Amino acid sequence: MAVEEGQWVLMATGRSPTNIAVIKYWGKRDEALILPVNDSISVTLDPGHLSATTSVAVSPSFPSDRMWLNGKEISLSGGRFQNCLREIRKRARDVEDEKKGIRINKEDWEKLHVHIASYNNFPTAAGLASSAAGFACLVFTLGKVMNVMEDYGELSSIARQGSGSACRSIYGGFVKWCMGKNNDGSDSIAVQLADEAHWNDLVIIIAVVSSKQKETSSTSGMRDSVETSPLLQYRAQTIVPNRVLKMEEAIKSRNFESFARLTCADSNQFHAVCMDTSSPIFYMNDTSHRIINLVEKWNQSEGTPQVAYTFDAGPNAVLIAPNRKNAALLLQKLLYCFPPQDHDLSSYMVGDKSILSDAGLNSMEDVEALPAPAEMKTPNQKFKGDVSYFICSRLGAGPKVVTEETQALIDSVTGLPKEV
Amino acid sequence: MAVEEGQWVLMATGRSPTNIAVIKYWGKRDEALILPVNDSISVTLDPGHLSATTSVAVSPSFPSDRMWLNGKEISLSGGRFQNCLREIRKRARDVEDEKKGIRINKEDWEKLHVHIASYNNFPTAAGLASSAAGFACLVFTLGKVMNVMEDYGELSSIARQGSGSACRSIYGGFVKWCMGKNNDGSDSIAVQLADEAHWNDLVIIIAVVSSKQKETSSTSGMRDSVETSPLLQYRAQTIVPNRVLKMEEAIKSRNFESFARLTCADSNQFHAVCMDTSSPIFYMNDTSHRIINLVEKWNQSEGTPQVAYTFDAGPNAVLIAPNRKNAALLLQKLLYCFPPQDHDLSSYMVGDKSILSDAGLNSMEDVEALPAPAEMKTPNQKFKGDVSYFICSRLGAGPKVVTEETQALIDSVTGLPKEV
Numbered sequence: 001m002a003v004e005e006g007q008w009v010l011m012a013t014g015r016s017p018t019n020i021a022v023i024k025y026w027g028k029r030d031e032a033l034i035l036p037v038n039d040s041i042s043v044t045l046d047p048g049h050l051s052a053t054t055s056v057a058v059s060p061s062f063p064s065d066r067m068w069l070n071g072k073e074i075s076l077s078g079g080r081f082q083n084c085l086r087e088i089r090k091r092a093r094d095v096e097d098e099k100k101g102i103r104i105n106k107e108d109w110e111k112l113h114v115h116i117a118s119y120n121n122f123p124t125a126a127g128l129a130s131s132a133a134g135f136a137c138l139v140f141t142l143g144k145v146m147n148v149m150e151d152y153g154e155l156s157s158i159a160r161q162g163s164g165s166a167c168r169s170i171y172g173g174f175v176k177w178c179m180g181k182n183n184d185g186s187d188s189i190a191v192q193l194a195d196e197a198h199w200n201d202l203v204i205i206i207a208v209v210s211s212k213q214k215e216t217s218s219t220s221g222m223r224d225s226v227e228t229s230p231l232l233q234y235r236a237q238t239i240v241p242n243r244v245l246k247m248e249e250a251i252k253s254r255n256f257e258s259f260a261r262l263t264c265a266d267s268n269q270f271h272a273v274c275m276d277t278s279s280p281i282f283y284m285n286d287t288s289h290r291i292i293n294l295v296e297k298w299n300q301s302e303g304t305p306q307v308a309y310t311f312d313a314g315p316n317a318v319l320i321a322p323n324r325k326n327a328a329l330l331l332q333k334l335l336y337c338f339p340p341q342d343h344d345l346s347s348y349m350v351g352d353k354s355i356l357s358d359a360g361l362n363s364m365e366d367v368e369a370l371p372a373p374a375e376m377k378t379p380n381q382k383f384k385g386d387v388s389y390f391i392c393s394r395l396g397a398g399p400k401v402v403t404e405e406t407q408a409l410i411d412s413v414t415g416l417p418k419e420v
Numbered sequence: 421m422a423v424e425e426g427q428w429v430l431m432a433t434g435r436s437p438t439n440i441a442v443i444k445y446w447g448k449r450d451e452a453l454i455l456p457v458n459d460s461i462s463v464t465l466d467p468g469h470l471s472a473t474t475s476v477a478v479s480p481s482f483p484s485d486r487m488w489l490n491g492k493e494i495s496l497s498g499g500r501f502q503n504c505l506r507e508i509r510k511r512a513r514d515v516e517d518e519k520k521g522i523r524i525n526k527e528d529w530e531k532l533h534v535h536i537a538s539y540n541n542f543p544t545a546a547g548l549a550s551s552a553a554g555f556a557c558l559v560f561t562l563g564k565v566m567n568v569m570e571d572y573g574e575l576s577s578i579a580r581q582g583s584g585s586a587c588r589s590i591y592g593g594f595v596k597w598c599m600g601k602n603n604d605g606s607d608s609i610a611v612q613l614a615d616e617a618h619w620n621d622l623v624i625i626i627a628v629v630s631s632k633q634k635e636t637s638s639t640s641g642m643r644d645s646v647e648t649s650p651l652l653q654y655r656a657q658t659i660v661p662n663r664v665l666k667m668e669e670a671i672k673s674r675n676f677e678s679f680a681r682l683t684c685a686d687s688n689q690f691h692a693v694c695m696d697t698s699s700p701i702f703y704m705n706d707t708s709h710r711i712i713n714l715v716e717k718w719n720q721s722e723g724t725p726q727v728a729y730t731f732d733a734g735p736n737a738v739l740i741a742p743n744r745k746n747a748a749l750l751l752q753k754l755l756y757c758f759p760p761q762d763h764d765l766s767s768y769m770v771g772d773k774s775i776l777s778d779a780g781l782n783s784m785e786d787v788e789a790l791p792a793p794a795e796m797k798t799p800n801q802k803f804k805g806d807v808s809y810f811i812c813s814r815l816g817a818g819p820k821v822v823t824e825e826t827q828a829l830i831d832s833v834t835g836l837p838k839e840v
Contacts, residue, residue, distance in 0.1 A: 231692060234654050261698075268700045272651060272692035278681075279716040280688045282709045289702045296699040 008102050009415045010095070011057040012144040013408045016137035016399040017047040018128060019168045019175065020204075020318045022263040022310055023247050024270040027226045027236060032079070033185040034164045037226070037236040039244045040177045041251075042168040043320070044196065045204060046396030049351040052133035053402065054118040054141045055409040058104075062113035068409075068417045069118050069134070076116075083161040084139050085114075091154075092146035109146055116142075117409035117417040122391070128206070128316065135162030136169030140399040152398075156190035172196045172397035174251045176244070196395040199254050202320055203327035203355070206391040207334065209287045209315040218313040221274065221281045228278040235273055240266075256322040260305035263320065264295075267310040283313050287338075287386040291317040294333055294373065301375040306330070327392070328359035334390070335361060336370040341385040352392040428522050429835045430515070431477040432564040433828045436557035436819040437467040438548060439588045439595065440624075440738045442683040442730055443667050444690040447646045447656060452499070453605040454584045457646070457656035459664045460597045461671075462588040463740070464616065465624060466816030469771040472553035473822065474538040474561045475829040478524075482533035488829075488837045489538050489554070496536075503581040504559050505534075511574075512566035529566055536562075537829035537837040542811070548626070548736065555582030556589030560819040572818075576610035592616045592817035594671045596664070616815040619674050622740055623747035623775070626811040627754065629707045629735040638733040641694065641701045648698040655693055660686075676742040680725035683740065684715075687730040703733050707758075707806040711737045714753055714793065721795040726750070747812070748779035754810070755781060756790040761805040772812040 025040035045051075065085065067076050076082070092109035096102070104112065118137060120130050139159040143150070152170050160167035160177075167188075168175040173195040180188035216224075225232050243262055250258035274281035284292075288311055299305045307330050308320040321327035340348040343364050349356050361367055372380075402408070411418050445460035465471075485505065487496050496502070512529035516522070524532065538557060540550050559579040563570070572590050580587035580597075587608075588595040593615040600608035636644075645652050663682055670678035694701035704712075708731055719725045727750050728740040741747035760768040763784050769776050781787055792800075822828070831838050 230659050231651050231654070231689070234651070234658075238654075239650050265696075265698055268698070269651070269696050272696040275695060276685075276689050276692040278685055278688070279720070280712060282712075285709075286706045289705075292700060292702075300699070 007061065008100055009057050009059040009410075009412050010097060010100070010102055010104070010145065011055055011408060011410055011412055012141055013053065013055040013402040014137050014141035014144060014399055015047050015051050015053045015402050016133050016140055016169050017044045017172065017396050018050045018052070018122075018130065018133040019044045019165065020310060020312065021165065021168070022259070022308075023240060023243055023266050025164055025177065026270050026273055027222050027232050028164070030183075030185065031223070033188075034160050035185050035188050036164060036177065036179045037233070038240040039179050040165075040168070041193070041244060041247050042165070042175050042177075043202075043204075044169065044172045044175060044396050044398065046351075046393045047400070048396070049391060049393040050122050050128060050133070052118055052120050052130065052137040053407065053409060054116060054134070054137040056138075056141045056145045057115045057410045057412070057415050058112050058145055059115075059415050060112065062115055062415060065113045065116075067116040067118070070120060071417065080135070080162045084135065084142070084158055087158040087161065088139060088142040088146055088148055091143075091148045091150055093149060095145075095147045114142070114145070115410055115415055119409055128208075131163040132165040132169045135159050135166035136399060138162060139166070140170070144401055153189040153191065157185065157188060160185070160188060160190075170398060173198060173395060176248070193248060193251055196397055199251070200395065201323045202395055203324055204393045204395075205319045205321065205327060205330060205334070205355070206393065207291055207317040207319065207338070208388045208391065209285065209317065210386055210388045211285060211315050215283065215314055216281045221277070221313060224279070224281065225273055225277040229273050229276040231276045232273050235269060239269070257305055260299075260308035260320070263308040263310050264305075271311065283315065284311055285315045287383065288315045288317060290337065290383065290386075291319075291334070294337060294376070295319065295330075297375040298333065298373065324355065324358050327355055331355060331359040331361065331390075332370055333373040334387070335359075335367050336372060337381065337383055338387040339367055339382060339384050340364075348389050350389055350391045352394070355392040427481065428520055429477050429479040429832050430517060430520070430522055430524070430565065431475055431828060431830055431832055432561055433473065433475040433822040434557050434561035434564060434819055435467050435471050435473045435822050436553050436560055436589050437464045437592065437816050438470045438472070438542075438550065438553040439464045439585065440730060440732065441585065441588070442679070442728075443660065443663055443686050445584055445597065446690050446693055447642050447652050448584070450603075450605065451643070453608075454580050455605050455608050456584060456597065456599045457653070458660040459599050460585075460588070461613070461664060461667050462585070462595050462597075463622075463624075464589065464592045464595060464816050464818060466771075466813045467820070468816070469811060469813040470542050470548060470553070472538055472540050472550070472557040473827065473829060474536060474554070474557040476558075476561045476565045477535045477830045477832070477835050478532050478565055479535075479835050480532065482535055482835060485533050485536075487536040487538070490540060491837065500555070500582045504555065504562070504578055507578040507581065508559060508562040508566055508568055511563075511568045511570055513569060515565075515567045534562070534565070535830055535835050539829055548628075551583040552585040552589045555579050555586035556819060558582060559586070560590065564821055573609040573611065577605065577608060580605070580608060580610075590818060593618060593815055596668070613668060613671055616817055619671070620815065621743045622815055623744055624813045624815075625739045625741065625747060625750060625754070625775070626813065627711060627737040627739065627758070628808045628811065629705065629737065630806055630808045631705060631735050635703065635734055636701045641697070641733060644699070644701065645693055645697040649693050649696040651696045652693050655689060659689065677725055680719075680728035680740070683728040683730050684725075691731065703735065704731055705735045707803065708735045708737060710757065710803065710806075711739075711754070714757060714796070715739065715750075717795040718753065718793065744775065744778050747775055751775060751779040751781065751810075752790055753793040754807070755779075755787050756792060757801065757803055758807040759787055759802060759804050760784075768809050770809055770811045772814070775812040
């Protein structure tokens, strides 16, 4: 049965995690194909806390491709969306849904249009790699609808053309984006180094930092760095390859000391390259610096890293603790310095709120009774309001199909986004 | 006549400028001799606005060497002071003061002790290279008292052993500190590239930025950078030598565009290396970043640099304008964003206050009537209180002997610091 005009709507829904790089990607060697100047390594975050959910619907009644992000229609005309749509369409196969009596032949996909609705379970503007989760989810879910059989490596390569770091969100756990050598980008793919079960003690606390500044987009920022920073190529060619090897070894052996030292050093070096750019790019602010100083002083006083920190293209701190004990100690220090502005502890901690109990923080009275961290030199300094909220999370799995109809973002009858 | 116990006091007073590097010194290859990992270039500031004044007195009645800094006695036991005293004493010559009937033979200097009083005409804690002016002045004035005949190159090499950047304060105008090759430091000296008259249109505005953070001392900071920053040696060996050549050319030809681009890029790269250090060092704060963004946006909107900025080991901005017109325009933008907290315009501008009239700012009403800079995207942002005050200055001359008795800091009868 060939595709004909009809009322049917075929749909799939997927959910993809976000990821945070511990060896940073900064700089493209090919802008159009999004090919990086160095390998990078990331951890995938629990999609229950930070993820994108995307529904892709197809129907012969759709006159054009359309997309809605967080309930608002956005244009699909950009090259990044078009690249992903084209590459997945190219690989589309026959699809048969016996229950609905739908059969789509491989060649029909060129004529069919899609409706895409996507939603992030965390603020898009918070600078938490929403585009990584978003493009990974778009490619994954388009692939499901169109019955694409290619392996995850190839999917990662397509997601890469939407947003570089999206290729790393195709897997859970620890992921490496191999820069590749080929000019066509065919070998610039992500591979999984270890799944999320390999090192499941790790606890991740994100401090969402209030920012008044308009930030430089990472796309234009890394273009400026490639064009103007004398340090960028040296970092990419001489420093990162060695760090990647050491980081792979640290992950393999669950060596937190090495993992933490590499993570912090590479975050700082990425921001150093940003500062070496003309015009210089400042993603971290005074609050970010204070969080780093707090962690560094603690780590120094213990003689070995208790917690790692890393910052992407924004002021938010991503803090990685080796276990819940250290995460709870960290939280005590953080809440001493950055108490909630509105005295509402519950909404100040998002994600795994149970970490508050681990830290003995069951009420605002507990927060107010916190002693100053012993290693702090000016213990009277508190910065209420400088952190918007915290997220407590952990490592998580890669993209998954969501089968519950209630979770779908598109109405299977109208083919339009559900009313929220 | 040999030196005998007696009541006489012989004294000299000198004044030395501070300097600000436009190609930065960051990292020693020899800690004891203070030998740098790269050449650096600085401008000497007008000693009328920023300088150290030092009186050195000698008397057979002094039982030991003593020093007072800004009226408070400080220890001379540190290696840096001892190096300067030893090196100057080694080169001391016969001194005869016929009026006072004093004759000191060369060999007497080993037995004679000195009293030193030094005073900075700007806040020591403001991070404005007070040690550069201070050690240059100490060496210069000790040399005058002890009739040292060595050339300024050799004096700079002695001042270097007190504080690295002090060697550049031995000259006025534009100064290069040649890193040298010898292990004994004998060729690590400063040379004058051009005197202050060579390019006398330049106007220097310093924003003294309020800071709550305790800063890392530059001595320990650069030690950490040398030991831990993978970018520092690459900068020192590969990037700086080329920049030094270009900067010398820019100064020679009074090419402000090139001068400004090199100055800003090198300041940013120095701070990049600080950030690449473990633990990372943050000398600039949000206010510093805002000043950079303000200048960068202006420069970009004009297509060519209107003003250069450079930051040393602290949050203060040193802004260099090619002429009074640009300095006045800069001041309008700065005072729009950073109005004085206490409504006292006169004490908000130190040094050459006449720049306020050039900018049409004769009262607080004029400041309040300032329009938002056209290139600003969020024109409603004002940061009252984030700048403590401004200093307007220019290029200046090297160390000078101060002959007026009233300017001496030591009482020529008691041999002790004058009551202030």
